[in-house]
Amino acid sequence: xxxxxxxxxxxxxxxxxxxxxxxxxxxxxxxxxxxxxxxxxxxxxxxxxxxxxxxxxxxxxxxxxxxxxxxxxxxxxxxxxxxxxxxxxxxxxxxxxxxxxxxxxxxxxxxxxxxxxxxxxxxxxxxxxxxxxxxxxxxxxxxxxxxxxxxxxxxxxxxxxxxxxxxxxxxxxxxxxxxxxxxxxxxxxxxxxxxxxxxxxxxxxxxxxxxxxxxxxxxxxxxxxxxxxxxxxxxxxxxxxxxxxxxxxxxxxxxxxxxxxxxxxxxxxxxxxxxxxxxxxxxxxxxxxxxxxxxxxxxxxxxxxxxxxxxxxxxxxxxxxxxxxxxxxxxxxxxxxxxxxxxxxxxxxxxxxxxxxxxxxxxxxxxxxxxxxxxxxxxxxxxxxxxxxxxxxxxxxxxxxxxxxxxxxxxxxxxxxxxxxxxxxxxxxxxxxxxxxxxxxxxxxxxxxxxxxxxxxxxxxxxxxxxxxxxxxxxxxxxxxxxxxxxxxxxxxxxxxxxxxxxxxxxxxxxxxxxxxxxxxxxxxxxxxxxxxxxxxxxxxxxxxxxxxxxxxxxxx
Amino acid sequence: xxxxxxxxxxxxxxxxxxxxxxxxxxxxxxxxxxxxxxxxxxxxxxxxxxxxxxxxxxxxxxxxxxxxxxxxxxxxxxxxxxxxxxxxxxxxxxxxxxxxxxxxxxxxxxxxxxxxxxxxxxxxxxxxxxxxxxxxxxxxxxxxxxxxxxxxxxxxxxxxxxxxxxxxxxxxxxxxxxxxxxxxxxxxxxxxxxxxxxxxxxxxxxxxxxxxxxxxxxxxxxxxxxxxxxxxxxxxxxxxxxxxxxxxx
Numbered sequence: 001x002x003x004x005x006x007x008x009x010x011x012x013x014x015x016x017x018x019x020x021x022x023x024x025x026x027x028x029x030x031x032x033x034x035x036x037x038x039x040x041x042x043x044x045x046x047x048x049x050x051x052x053x054x055x056x057x058x059x060x061x062x063x064x065x066x067x068x069x070x071x072x073x074x075x076x077x078x079x080x081x082x083x084x085x086x087x088x089x090x091x092x093x094x095x096x097x098x099x100x101x102x103x104x105x106x107x108x109x110x111x112x113x114x115x116x117x118x119x120x121x122x123x124x125x126x127x128x129x130x131x132x133x134x135x136x137x138x139x140x141x142x143x144x145x146x147x148x149x150x151x152x153x154x155x156x157x158x159x160x161x162x163x164x165x166x167x168x169x170x171x172x173x174x175x176x177x178x179x180x181x182x183x184x185x186x187x188x189x190x191x192x193x194x195x196x197x198x199x200x201x202x203x204x205x206x207x208x209x210x211x212x213x214x215x216x217x218x219x220x221x222x223x224x225x226x227x228x229x230x231x232x233x234x235x236x237x238x239x240x241x242x243x244x245x246x247x248x249x250x251x252x253x254x255x256x257x258x259x260x261x262x263x264x265x266x267x268x269x270x271x272x273x274x275x276x277x278x279x280x281x282x283x284x285x286x287x288x289x290x291x292x293x294x295x296x297x298x299x300x301x302x303x304x305x306x307x308x309x310x311x312x313x314x315x316x317x318x319x320x321x322x323x324x325x326x327x328x329x330x331x332x333x334x335x336x337x338x339x340x341x342x343x344x345x346x347x348x349x350x351x352x353x354x355x356x357x358x359x360x361x362x363x364x365x366x367x368x369x370x371x372x373x374x375x376x377x378x379x380x381x382x383x384x385x386x387x388x389x390x391x392x393x394x395x396x397x398x399x400x401x402x403x404x405x406x407x408x409x410x411x412x413x414x415x416x417x418x419x420x421x422x423x424x425x426x427x428x429x430x431x432x433x434x435x436x437x438x439x440x441x442x443x444x445x446x447x448x449x450x451x452x453x454x455x456x457x458x459x460x461x462x463x464x465x466x467x468x469x470x471x472x473x474x475x476x477x478x479x480x481x482x483x484x485x486x487x488x489x490x491x492x493x494x495x496x497x498x499x500x501x502x503x504x505x506x507x508x509x510x511x512x513x514x515x516x517x518x519x520x521x522x523x524x525x526x527x528x529x530x531x532x533x534x535x536x537x538x539x540x541x542x543x544x545x546x547x548x549x550x551x552x553x554x555x556x557x
Numbered sequence: 558x559x560x561x562x563x564x565x566x567x568x569x570x571x572x573x574x575x576x577x578x579x580x581x582x583x584x585x586x587x588x589x590x591x592x593x594x595x596x597x598x599x600x601x602x603x604x605x606x607x608x609x610x611x612x613x614x615x616x617x618x619x620x621x622x623x624x625x626x627x628x629x630x631x632x633x634x635x636x637x638x639x640x641x642x643x644x645x646x647x648x649x650x651x652x653x654x655x656x657x658x659x660x661x662x663x664x665x666x667x668x669x670x671x672x673x674x675x676x677x678x679x680x681x682x683x684x685x686x687x688x689x690x691x692x693x694x695x696x697x698x699x700x701x702x703x704x705x706x707x708x709x710x711x712x713x714x715x716x717x718x719x720x721x722x723x724x725x726x727x728x729x730x731x732x733x734x735x736x737x738x739x740x741x742x743x744x745x746x747x748x749x750x751x752x753x754x755x756x757x758x759x760x761x762x763x764x765x766x767x768x769x770x771x772x773x774x775x776x777x778x779x780x781x782x783x784x785x786x787x788x789x790x791x792x793x794x795x796x797x798x799x800x801x802x803x804x805x806x
Contacts, residue, residue, distance in 0.1 A: 096648075102776045106595060110780070113591050113787050117584050121795070231768070236778065240768030247770060253719045263695060267721040269646030270611060275773050276756040277602055281647070286603050293595065320795065324788045331781045338777050349646065351654075351728050352694050470569040548565035556567060556577070557804065 031176035035377025039174055042212060042381050046388065047193050049208060072207055073318065074325020077309050079206035081108075081326065082213055082333050083159075083390035084166025087383045089447030090334070091365075092358035094341035096445075098274040100284040101341065103292040104447055105334050107454075109327065110293065111300025116323040119301060122469045124310045124319035125555045130397070131304035131461055132405035138468040139479040140544060142410055147483065149405035151460050152304040153427075155453050156398035157435055159303070162449035163387040163394070164439035169359050169446075170383045183439050186384070191432040194392040195425055209389040214332055216382025219375055220366045221339050227369060228258055228266060228343070236335040242342040246274045250346065260347045260368040268349035274342075288520065292451065295522035299454025302462030305390075305397035340365045359446050395428045402427030443501050444518075451519030452494065458522030459486035463529040467537075469555065472548040474533065477540035482533025489525035493518055576802035583794050587787050594783055602772055606757040613643035614754035621747065631668060638664030638714040642722035644753045645729045653749050656742045658729045665726075666735045668713045680706065681732045703727045 083089075086108065094101030128134045131152050136145025167186035172179050221235035231238030249270035258266035273281035278289055300306065309326075310319040344365035348356055356364045362383065366376040403424035408415050415423075443449060463482050467474035497518025499506050506512075516524070572578040610618075617640035620633040629637075641661035645654065662681070669677045684702055691699045706727035708718075716723040734742070764771040769778070798804075 099773065099776070102773075106776060106780055109784050110591065110595055113587065113784050113791075116788050117587055117791050237767055240766075240774060243769055243773055244765060249721070251719055252721055252724070265721070265724070267724075269643050269721055269725075270613075271647050272611065272756045272758075273647065273753065275770050276758060276762055277599075277606070277772065279756055280751070281753045281756075286599075290596065290599065317796065317799075320792050324785065324792050327788050328785050331785055334781055335778060351645065351725065470567070472565065472567045545565060548567070551567055552565050 032174055032373065032377060034374045035174045035380050038374070038377045039381040039384060042385060043189060043193070043388075045208065046385075047196060051196055071322075071325050073309065073322035075210045075329055076206035077306070077322060077326030078329030078333075079210035079213065079386075079389040080305065080309060080393040081330050081390070082210070082386050083450065084163045084170075084383060084387035085447050085450040086330070086333055086337065087213065087217065087386035088166050088169065088359050088362055089162065089445060089450065090337040091340040091344065091362045092360075092445055093447045094338055095344050095361045096358045097282045097284055098279060099277045100279075100282050100289060100292075101447075102338070103289045104296065104451070105337070107293040107296025108300065109331060109334055111297035112323055112327040112330070114297060115301040115306070116320060116327075119307070119465055119469060120310050120319045120323050121316040122555050123307055123465070124316040126469075127554070130400045130405055131307050131465075132401050133409070134307075134468070135461075135464050135479075136405070136409060138547065139464070139476045140547060141476050141480075144476065144479060144483075145405055146410050148461070148464070149401040149410075151456070151487075152401040152405070153398045153431065155304060155457050155461070156394040156401070157431060157438070158453035158456060159305070159450055160391055160394050160398075160431070160435040161438045161443070162446045162453075163391045164435050165442070165449060166359065166387045166446045167384060167391070168439060169357065170363070170380050170387070173360055173363055174377065174380050174384075179442075180440055183436060186387075187432055187436040187439070190388050190391045191395070191429065193388065194395045194428055206389050206393070209385050210329060212385045213382050213389070214329070216378045216385070217333055217336055217362075220369070220371050220379055221336055223371055223375070224339070224343050224365070224369045235339050239339040239342050242339070242346065243275050246270075246342060246345050247272045247276075260350075260353075261370045262350075262353060262368065264347075264350040264352065266346060268346050271345060271349075274345050288517065291517070291520040291523035295455045295458055295520040295526075296451060298462050298526050299451075299456075299458035299522055302457035302460070302465065303454070304401070304457070304461060305393045307461075307465070308397050308400070309393075337362075343369060395431055396424075398431045399424040399427040402430070443498065448519050452497065455493070455518075455520060455522035455525065456490050459490045459525035459529055462522075462526055463533055467530065467533055469551075471534075471537075472543055472551050473537055475537045475540055475543045478533045478535075478537030481536040482529040485532040486525050486529035489516070489521055489528060492516060493521035493525070574802075576798060576804060579798045579801075580795070583791065583798070587791055591784075591787060594780060598772075598775060602759060602761050605761070606759040608755050609758040611643070611754045611756070613640040614750055616640050617750050617754070629667075634664045634667045635713075635715045638668070639716065639722060640750065640754075642714070642716075642725050642729065644750065646722060646725050647753055649749075649753060653753075654729075655731075656745060656749065658731045659734045660738060660742055660746060661726075661729055662731050662733075662735045663738050665710055665713055665730070678732055678735060680709075681730050681735070684727060684730070685732060706730070 085104075090101060090104055090108075093104055123134070126134055126138075128137060130149075132145050132148035135148035136142060164183055164187055167190065168179050168183035171177060171182035171186040175182065175185075177185070218235075221239075222232050225235040225238045226232035228242075230241050246268065247270060250267045252265050252267050255265040255267040260266065273279040278284055278286045310322070340362045344356075344361045347353075347365060347368035353368070363376060363380050366379050371379075403420050403426075407423045408420055412419075460483055463486060464479055467482075468479070492512065493516040496506060496509065496512045496516065500509065500513050500518075569581060569584075572581045616636040620629065620637040620640070623629040623633045624637060638661050641657050641664065645657050645661065649657065666674060666677060684706055687699060687702055694700075707723050710726055710730070711718060711720075711723040714722075714726065716726065738746075761772045761775075762770050766774050
């Protein structure tokens, strides 16, 4: 078995060995034919599936006809969730900041426990299409519905910006294009695909995308662990020794003949800062670790496009079980992402490798590890697929908020289904243009950009859902007050975040950028919003009887 | 979660039916396990950790004390240079890399006989020029020059050829400020070394489990298993609770 595997490994790596003289800069540039063909093929499959399963009416467009099974929905949740931030960004943040990056792993998985036990089933029982629908109905206010829709759009835009950065990075790597052109082309393709397919096509596609994402992500791991003499049967455990090797260092003697594709020995001085918690070398603190993990977790439970996925299953029980499946499928990738960062750390240890773009470290690690270029290309295409699956879901969520919650529910209640669909498509195009424009500003790493969306969701949507579901005394006045509080914290934090990135000085800059960091301001924003919401609700007119009745009879029975 | 006497008021913390009570208790238990597993563990790690220096930092401190006092000998300069290389092999900021490279090169200079110092500077400058002109690090001339410099200068710093730092030595050598440490480097060097060579460690980080440092395994692997397990447990239990109380979705 081992012999066959070694032979297979040798055959797979032959073309890569021929490229060992490639200089560090060549890791980044140049048009790559094989990966480009793989990418085009995969995208064509997505579009074809989108056409085959395209939305025929608004129910299809918004909620996939509510006919998706719990395992299928779990797969779609995972695909929807496993974005460029998971596929590329997590390894990037661990590669750059070591253990600090694990706050993102914990935050982006632990939140599902909260989502499940506090919300999933109840959200499905409430029976709405979108997050804004829930907010508008539960807080009996068209104004709240409109604000909810606008926030959902803002969250989707913020989330998409990180994804477009990932799409740009991968298109740049594969096509050898300038980043700006890569973002524009990639954005155009994902927009076209979303417009053609809508949610039903998206949901079917998400299941295919999940398979492509996970397979493309896993194959290089087996090769890397086998090639560098680690336990390859289960790379997600085998890489533990890679982490320990990074901590203790690998001597030239231990490295033997093992080398990266640039010819540097598989050796490193000890780099304990890679694994030790809140290490001074990373510039990250204990507080930041906790704040990020907490913010991402409550943000998970407040993301409109995640919540919206519970509307596509037939029953509340299916919504609950789809979370279990979804989290399991997600975890398969999250157990694997640190493998890339650990190998990347050692394989790029030589200063001669130069500074690599962190957001593309997954692909560079495969290249440095001498993985066959076609497999590396498949990996890059998987990264694009991850970004596509999420972006399409986000664009649909944003378009739903624009068309369903704003246009139909607030401005044109008598709008025909055809014009609703048209507005959804216009909303999608507008969002794609806005996101592309912001992505071109290069405001941060993928994971950081996406984390902003999580904190925004944690400060605004999460308190409204949590209290709206579990406390009948939560009323309109409380909701408005809590929402304003959460929004104020968000505006301050995001303003300082952008000012910091752009080098603009504002009062108390250091204090605010540390305690209200752009990707973890929900640690304080969410509890404050909840507190204000509760206090104001206590002292204002109680929730109408019909809503209290609905909560008991439909949501909690 | 149930109708109260004054009509249709629900609160998570005040369940009024057995089903609501069971649901609340299950939720509280799971949230508690979840919170303790994530935050409890990390607060514990924070509580018991101790700043732990790498051997290179200890060597640096001893050498630096003697260098500052003007009593440094060959071993001090060697340990000083080695410790610089221990940091230069890490991912450091460009500013720090520049200062560390200068300090390391200075230690080599100080260990070189006076009559050979001019020759040393010439060799370093020649290599710098070659490095600047090379487009591809696989260039044969470049590799040969690098290996020659490493072979010649590694013994000066008492580095064996199997020590990875001997490979870093030629890459990081610089002729800038080689004849004396700048005030800027002198001022910031102890801080830079502490930043990269002192780590927060404890029994949780030093214990190896399945090849991992234990804390790393716990966070990167175990917590995710726990999350899936908690979700599974919740679904199973809630299905049972619903069945028991005839709740139909």
